[in-house]
Amino acid sequence: MKKIILVFIAALFVGCTSTGVQVTFEDEKSNAIKQAYVEYMNQNFEGDIWSQDLQFYGNVTDPIGYDEAKSLIGLHHELYDDISMSWGDGEEVNEIAFVQTINYPEYGYVSQAWFIWKGTGKFSGETVEIPCHIGYLWGEDGKVINEWQHSDQSHLKAELELSIAAAE
Amino acid sequence: MKKIILVFIAALFVGCTSTGVQVTFDDENSNTIREHLQYYVDGDIDSMMAIISDDAEIYINSQESVSAGDVRAIHELEHSIFDAISTSWSQEEGGEDIGAWIESTNYPAGPANKPASVTQVWFTWNGTSISTGDALTIPVHVIYVWNDEGQVQTIYQFFDSVNATAVIEASMAASE
Numbered sequence: 072m073k074k075i076i077l078v079f080i081a082a083l084f085v086g087c088t089s090t091g092v093q094v095t096f097e098d099e100k101s102n103a104i105k106q107a108y109v110e111y112m113n114q115n116f117e118g119d120i121w122s123q124d125l126q127f128y129g130n131v132t133d134p135i136g137y138d139e140a141k142s143l144i145g146l147h148h149e150l151y152d153d154i155s156m157s158w159g160d161g162e163e164v165n166e167i168a169f170v171q172t173i174n175y176p177e178y179g180y181v182s183q184a185w186f187i188w189k190g191t192g193k194f195s196g197e198t199v200e201i202p203c204h205i206g207y208l209w210g211e212d213g214k215v216i217n218e219w220q221h222s223d224q225s226h227l228k229a230e231l232e233l234s235i236a237a238a239e
Numbered sequence: 240m241k242k243i244i245l246v247f248i249a250a251l252f253v254g255c256t257s258t259g260v261q262v263t264f265d266d267e268n269s270n271t272i273r274e275h276l277q278y279y280v281d282g283d284i285d286s287m288m289a290i291i292s293d294d295a296e297i298y299i300n301s302q303e304s305v306s307a308g309d310v311r312a313i314h315e316l317e318h319s320i321f322d323a324i325s326t327s328w329s330q331e332e333g334g335e336d337i338g339a340w341i342e343s344t345n346y347p348a349g350p351a352n353k354p355a356s357v358t359q360v361w362f363t364w365n366g367t368s369i370s371t372g373d374a375l376t377i378p379v380h381v382i383y384v385w386n387d388e389g390q391v392q393t394i395y396q397f398f399d400s401v402n403a404t405a406v407i408e409a410s411m412a413a414s415e
Contacts, residue, residue: 094260094344130399132363132376164352173262178330187302200302204380204397206361219361221380221397223300228401 091176100209101170104182108156108167114148116141122214129220140218150230151190153198158186180209188222194233199226259347268343272358272383276339280325282318284311292390299396310394320410321366321375328362338362356385364398368406370413375406 095101103120110116127140135143147154158169168186175181184205191198201222208217263269271290278287288311291297296304299313318324329336339362346355364377379398386392 090261090263092262094258094262096258128378130378132378171260202298202300202302202395202397219378221378222399223397224399224401225404 093174095172095174096170098172100172100180100182100207104170104184104207105167108184108186111144112154112156114145116145120215121218122210122212122216124210124216125218126216127218127220130222130224134217146231147190147227150193150227150234152193154188154190156186156188178208182207182209192226192230192233194230194237197226201226261345263343264341266343268356268358268383268385269341272341272343272360273339276326276341276360276362279314282324284314284318287314290391291394292386292388292392295390295392295394297394297396300398300400317366320368320370320407322369324364324366326362326364326379358383358385368410368413370410371406373406373409375402377403 107120110119121137121140123137125137125140126134127136127143128134129140129143156167158164158166168184170182170184172180172182184203184207186203188201188203189198203220203222205221206217206219207215210216275287275290278284288307291307291310293307295307297307297310298304299310326339327336328338328340339360341358341360343356343358346352346357348354360379360381360383362379364379365375367374377398379396381397382393382395383391384393384395
């Protein structure tokens with residue numbers, strides 16, 4: 072009987088930790104990301120989840136810091152009206168984003184999000200829908216210390232150029 | 240004793256399948272994608288595309304898909320414009336370059352989704368324009384969705400095209 076118990080103990084550890092990686096969805100970190108998106112759309116950046124030591128990789132390999140990242144994100148609202156984010160078919164699945172959090176044993180907690188960003192350019196009048204992916208590395212203090220954004224910025228660049236031309 | 244065994248059985252299933260999602264790194268799908276990327280870097284587009292279903296839907300920064308044939312043409316164009324194409328990824332600055340971070344995930348069926356088997360990749364794409372000498376680096380994220388026949392049925396690519404467009408346009412102008 073002891074052998075049987077040992078087999079189960081072994082199965083428990085081998086089965087659960089073949090890679091040791093755990094994926095969760097409605098956990099505290101995933102929900103914090105979704106709430107941050109609500110605050111982003113409301114243009115509320117107070118009490119946010121980002122560390123002051125944030126390294127923000129916005130489609131580049133050289134990061135910018137917290138203040139620059141905040142200015143960059145704020146620019147969205149200067150250039151676009153009716154900003155929204157969505158994930159799903161709009162019927163059965165209608166979320167602000169698909170968010171999962173992965174615990175990598177030798178790295179830490181990483182939240183990953185996928186969504187469609189939508190906005191109407193204040194200068195072009197054009198409504199654009201941009202697929203986006205963002206990764207967030209959480210620090211030990213429960214704040215995001217690294218953020219990696221992957222999305223096409225060509226529409227944003229065009230809208231920015233129109234805004235500069237309009238100001239001249 | 241039976242109760243103890245039942246507790247272990249319960250722990251086995253609850254502990255392993257709290258969400259039922261399994262992530263692996265050195266599995267068949269991950270290694271196939273690793274090989275697929277190497278074929279791309281080597282410019283062997285035929286071998287690269289062998290794992291892509293003929294009727295695959297490929298979404299490049301868009302909600303409108305393009306075909307496998309379209310993507311083949313794009314990759315051939317990239318190799319005609321750029322030299323020294325490579326991918327790179329390291330966990331931290333100055334760390335070991337493993338080319339790309341690749342992981343495969345099996346999602347079980349949920350209330351609003353069918354089971355899905357995906358392989359996800361993150362890397363920095365590097366290349367140098369043959370005609371202008373401009374170096375280009377682009378962080379890229381790609382999701383490959385596998386079908387039941389072991390082929391890739393859907394691909395989602397996420398990257399910023401701004402710098403790539405500028406370098407490609409300059410390269411093509413310089414070649415004229």
